[in-house]
Amino acid sequence: MSLMIDGQLRTDWMSHETKHGEFVRKDSQFRNWITADGSAGPSGEGGFAAAPGRYHLYVSHACPWAHRTLIVRSLKGLDDVVSVSVVHPYMGPEGWSFATDFPDATGDTLYGAAFMHEIYTRAEPHYSGIVTVPVLWDRERETIVNNESSEIIRMLNSAFDAWGRADLDLYPEALRADIDRLNAEVYDNVNNGVYRAGFADTQTAHAGAVTRLFATLNKLEERLAAGGPYLFGATPNEADWRLFTTLVRFDAVYHEHFKCNLCRLIDYPQLRAYARRLYETPGVAATVHFDHIKHHYYTSHPELNPRGLVPLGPAEDFTCVD
Incomplete structure (x- = not known):
């Protein structure tokens, strides 16, 4: 920005x-x-x-x-x-x-x-x-x-249902209050949490952000284990896609570049499988550009990565079978 x-x-x-x-x-x-x-x-x-x-x-x-x-x-x-x-x-x-x-x-x-x-x-x-x-x-x-x-x-x-898929509602009225509550927690501790960890100016601020981040990831892992395959059951909605864009970047950049390194996404069996399911949703993989993601983070923040070197790994393929 x-x-x-x-x-x-x-x-x-x-x-x-x-x-x-x-x-x-x-x-x-x-x-x-x-x-x-x-x-x-x-x-x-x-x-x-x-x-x-x-x-x-x-x-x-x-x-x-x-x-x-x-x-x-x-x-x-x-x-x-x-x-x-x-x-x-x-x-x-x-x-x-x-x-x-x-x-x-x-x-x-x-x-x-x-x-x-x-x-x-x-x-x-x-x-x-x-x-x-x-x-x-x-x-x-x-x-x-x-x-x-x-x-x-x-x-x-x-707004554009007259020209798009009116049959798909990512913010169903019956779930809106629950989606809003979960969105708020995920935004504070995960979506923005990785930035709060990476751009912190003090050890205390960094430690606090990382602790909240992984506490929330642990809760999400448990939630998916108890009632998946998505955050609200059988079909993904807005909350899933808001979480996905952080998860898909996690091992490639946030784990190392923002020092969010208590665990990797691959260390969370439920979250990893969940992210793969979302990635494999028709039309989604084409929106994921790991070359842009890694080039941006590792070259645009000289205060975090002074030489601007872009690591070759991790080898990431959300379509592979473990």
Whole structure:
């Protein structure tokens, strides 16, 4: 990510992301909502009506938050409804770039921008906040609708059913309260927990994050053993996909790069088998790009990996049989 103050790029974003030695993720700024008819969203936001070809996703194949949106887009059959631009995996001083000298990095297919921060200032010239992916862009109004992944996946789940898979509901009404509770625990301790461990400034902060991370993974292992194959029984929903994007990166980057090394994913039989089942869901494997994932993490954080060397291992194949 990168940071902008009043439309001006700052390169010291990390100094603004820690408090008392702990990594503190800032809230997303753009929180409008797309609905089927343009009516208000769940918190009163609205005015953006779903339509094929109107909306565009800016994503990184490396980023777990952006990965969520690509998975839901694929599962819901929206590949031809919502278009995509993919940033380069290396994130330098100017943040995410649209360089194309890496496989599957598309460049900015709408405006030919060089960096993601240019998309933010196109929407808001005096923007102040972090520059992140995913971004859901409205071609018609030429503005950012939303840059919060958890909300984008819910829009993709319901707003575009006239053109996608209306039979698939990843946020079923009967389970919403339970999904929300589990999402909150997984976000705090796992999804964001690996970042809190990796970007901690003190030993105490790092130890606390790692302890909470593995306590939660242990609980999830027990939950799957008692009632799988998915978090809520027989079929995967939003909660499963939000967890999956962290699990699929765990052994490849978080275990070593963020020092989350009490155990590996492969040491959890239930979680490992669960991640493989999700990976093998039709349309999902094509959204997983280990080359982007490893290149991004190991080259974009010189404070953690000064030489920028990308390890060759671990050999990862979520389709193999143990």
